[in-house]
Amino acid sequence: MLTEMTVVTPGAGRAPRPKTEIGLAVIATIAMLALQAIGGFETLDNLRGDNDSLMRLVEVRDMIGGQGWFDLNQYRMGPEGGFAMHWSRLVDAPIAAIMLAASPLVGGMAAAETVALILWPALLFCLTLFFIVRTARIFGDEPAVLPAVVIGAAALHFIGIFAPGALDHHSVQLMLSSASLCLLVEAPGKRPAAVLSGACAALMLAVGMETAPYVAVIGLCVAGLFLLGGKGDAEVARNFGLGFAGIVVLAFLVTVPASGWAVAQCDAFSVVQFAVAALAGLGLASIASVDAASRTRARRLMALALLGGAVGAVILLMFPQCIADPYSMLDERLRKDWLDHVSEAKSLFTLIASEPGAVIARYTTPLIGLVWMAVSFRGRPWRRPDILVGAVLAAAFAVSVWQVRGSTFSIAFAVIPLSAWIATWRQRAVASPSGWVSAKMIAVWLVSLNASWTGAAAAASVAFERNAPDAAEGSADGDCEGRQDYAALARLPEATVLAISNLGSPILAYSGHRSLSGPYHRNVEGFRLALDAHTGSADDARSIIERHRIGLVAVCPANAESLFLKQRAPEGFLAMLIDGAAPDWLELVDATADQPLRLYRVRARD
DSSP states (O other): OOOOOOOOOTTTTTOOOTHHHHHHHHHHHHHHHHHHHHTTOGGGTBOSSOHHHHHHHHHHHHHHTTOOTTOOEETTBSSTTOEEOOOOHHHHHHHHHHHHHHHHHHTSHHHHHHHHHHHHHHHHHHHHHHHHHHHHHHHHOGGGHHHHHHHHHHHHHHHOTTSTTOOOTHHHHHHHHHHHHHHHHHOTTOHHHHHHHHHHHHHHHHHOGGGHHHHHHHHHHHHHHHHHSOHHHHHHHHHHHHHHHHHHHHHHHHHSOGGGTTOOOSSSSSHHHHHHHHHHHHHHHHHHHOHHHHSSHHHHHHHHHHHHHHHHHHHHHHOGGGSSOTTTTSOHHHHHHTGGGOGGGOOHHHHHHHOHHHHHHHHHHHHHHHHHHHHHTTTSOOOHHHHHHHHHHHHHHHHHHHOGGGHHHHHHHHHHHHHHHHHHHHHHHHHSOOHHHHHHHHHHHHHHOHHHHHHHHHHHHHHHHHHOTTOOOOOGGGSSOBGGGGHHHHHSOOOEEEOOGGGHHHHHHHSSOEESOOSOTTOHHHHHHHHHHHHSOHHHHHHHHHHTTEEEEEEOTTSHHHHHHHHHOTTSHHHHHHTTOOOTTEEEESOOTTOSSEEEEEOOOO
């Protein structure tokens, strides 16, 4: 006969207030900013191809400049009229607030923008590290705190999403997922923690669909613990469900205009996510609150199964289009000539063949963390923190196998078990001091530091590229990723620019021009037109340029996308420009030897 399961949380009722974790997170953040300052905050003017952060900056500027809260169109990219972006204003708002608050204090919006570009990523770094360290304390007790700070800060620094200037929403999502996990681990006996955990999970979903797997896994963990646990888990489930549903409703009202309430969008927060999340959250809270549904394990199982069936029915009957791959509707040519070559969208198996060094940097520490948990916890009951941390880490690792962008989350979550692993060896070194034990402890430290594997990956990548017969030529210094590369373009009268997609966001961020192309799946027409122009003949390109009133052509010969398109169409228009064979209807502008970006003005027909 099945009995109620008691899930034990280490330190429950005696975990100290988080003053220590807050202080350590602040110190680590100051140290990170000091390192950036010593380097001259170089990422402020060169984000190394982070198009999304530059586009976020453009969106914030547009909103401050008067573009409506519900108006997500990017009018300066794509064909005439632009296209609708799928990002959330929930990320734009705090960045804009920092700029507006800082402007009168620092003497203008330009300086205020710099403040926001430094302060916003640093704030997210600090919060994320705090939640990771707090979870590590509960998971591995006091000895895990110092390792969590050290390897956690190093991991967050080297994954790059918290660098000054990085405004991409992945940093927000990682912070929210870390917060939701931490609060859920602390939830038993702390009513607000479960509510806040549910709220953070809802915000993750509202910010972007990439985190839907983590939201689902966290929700399933709450439901599973409620099914197998006792009264405390029922309270957690109820409060989590209420917090989740409440914020989902609020986010829907705040971010979706009334005219769009019935419009289903699979790649952005819309009625699809609202309906499914609200039903799941309210359903879980109701089951956990009603004695008739939660009195016995059998009744809980039946009620949760009915809720799962209802959620599945809503998706299948009302939104079947959202079951498929989120990029299933993408134009096949864009998939072949763009998406399949985006690094963060590659699978593990593709990465092994194309970038083996990146596999070492992105997958080693999460895999070690999972293996250590499986080995260490074998043969004994898993505690509540074990279940939650293991499930979220496993989910993040599974997502990273599908798309490498998931490794950003798995690297961060792996810090928690790896800190506990280091803590066990620290305790052994104290209890039985010897050179051999100390050597093992040092080895555990080194293999737990993602920076160690990043260095190994860099070395492996250099060796691989040196030996690869088809390694692409070109210098990283000529990729046209820095602000200074667009100085000449910024001086020219405003026009629409034909350029590869990698240059789309920098053109918008560093100049007042429009860009026909950009690396966004909703800009299908502009993206396709740019591909047609670049891979077609000079006459094909001229037809597109004249039809869409393009005034400038920008070429970056050393950019990886340029080299790929030249290889794809060696006789095409872009290949001609890279080789310096421009047609006579283009006029070279500001030609200097040290400028990686070539600019051509389109001559009007006689």
